[in-house]
Amino acid sequence: MEKKLYDYSVDESFELYLLIKSADIRVAKNGKKFIAFTFQDTSGQMDGKFWDASEDEIASLTPGKIVNISGKRELYQGNPQIKLFKIRITKAGEPTSPELFIERAPLKKEDMMEELNETLFEITNANMNRIVRYLLNHYQKDFFQYPAAKRFHHAFVGGLAFHTISMLRIGKTIANQYEEINKPLLYSGIILHDLGKVIELSGPISTEYTLEGNLLGHIVIVDELITKACLSLKIDDKSEDVLLLKHMVLSHHGKLDYGSPVRPKLRESEILFMIDNLDATVTMLNSSLSRTEPGEFTERIFGLDNRIFYKPLSQDNEKNIED
Template sequence: MEKKLFEYTNDDTFDIYLLIKSADIRVAKNGKKFIAFTFQDTSGQMDGKYWDASEDDIAAFTAGKVVKVSGKRELYQGNPQIKLFKIAVTKSGDPDNPDLYVERAPLKKEDMMEEINDTLFEITNANMNRIVRYLLNHYQKPFFQHPAAKRFHHAFTGGLAFHTVSMLRIAKTIATQYEDINKPLLYAGVILHDLGKIIELSGPISTEYTLEGNLLGHIVIVDEEITKACLALKIDEKSEDVLLLKHMVLAHHGLLEYGSPVRPKLREAEILYMIDNLDATVNMLNSTLNRTEPGMFTERIFGLDNRTFYKPNESEKTTDSK
């Protein structure tokens, strides 16, 4: 069986099929164009640069295509990258279906749907429940297909739904510990907080920011979607429960410099911000640590201030002798 991209170690050479996740055209200091690629297969994503790219190369090697890549894995500033030797378009009979190369959520779509639907019965506030159900029904297909990000955390098919389910599990544990928490508000906020990424991002194959995503961002998009739901359902948008739900969405990045137009002013909004950050952080760590040998440090993780993390050697199991 052909090895996956991240099964190769530093200085290994390879000749494998990969999906072009993104292909950004840039200009080098010498004035010549090059392509900054992000390649991927089911093991993860890795960057590589194609220097002195011709117009034909730029037209041929676009995001969403499967290509044959000959190269070597190497380190650049602590991160793995591909030194490209050769890249070629696929021929008839080659495994060129992009679906073969995308990462997927570790949970089945049906299981995630069931878990989220079960949670809806715990959203006992009528207005919040109706809004959440309306938006989930309206966007059901992309909600369970889209990634939660272009890169770094939950950036795989089904990543948005998996991120949501993971956060719901954390939220329910916290709500058990602190009984005064408004569970309907917290759970509704968790389910809707990133729903705007369905519109902000293009999809799981070659994920890019859409025009709306670049100009508005998913936080504003969700706020608008809640307004549309209120109009369709004839719910007063100015009622307190709707304002509380909107605040959950608008404040979930926690800080103004992180993109939230307002900082959390509700206990549940502060919890949502912390849960979101925790789940994204753990996912980034797990993805990187899973590709790291015990006793070694990870590659630099951009989303965590370019820090590296140590993966301890597993302790030997011992049994007490009697």
């Protein structure tokens, strides 16, 4: 099997075709320009710096391009990175399609659509159901293609839908445990909470923040989308149903410091915040642990306060027993 980026060990050299996920032009202390790259293949993303870049190289080595790289895997402040020896754009006859290098959701689009549609029948509040269906229909294509983030969690094709499905599964388990929970409100909030990312982000390949994403953010964007849906559907956007739904979206980051304009003030909005955080956290951990040998620590995980996590030897032993 052909080795991927994360199949190489620290200090091991390689030559690989990789996708340029991002390319930020920066200036070094000596005044010369360099490119801070993020490269990607189906095993994950890794950063690397290209020093003393010429203007021609800056113009050609842009996000979305496939490049051939000679380099070595290193560790920098506990995080994996690439030490670049050589880099060039691919030639005729070499890989050129970004689709070959991007990660995808572990569930098929059709399976996620079916599971989401089944949930819609459990949203028995008429106004919430109409709003959710209206917005999903309007943004369906992008919803099932876009990532849930630029980098740290569910940053792959279909990541937004997969994150939503995963949260719905957790939400249903919690709702079945606590009968008092307003299921239509919780499920509606889960489905819509990150929908604004189809506008906040540029897409699944070489993902960047759009102008609206930078200036407004996905939380404000969804709030506006709900208002527009109410206008089209002739629903009073000041009714309690709509205000509750908007609050779910506006408070789902949990804290003002995390970007929410208001903290959770409903039982269901507090649950949404916790589910969102749980799913993102476990996904980041699973991603890092999958690239870590038993008995070793992960790289520092930026989204988890730059902490490192241990992968027990017993986990590998249990797998061997099952096999």
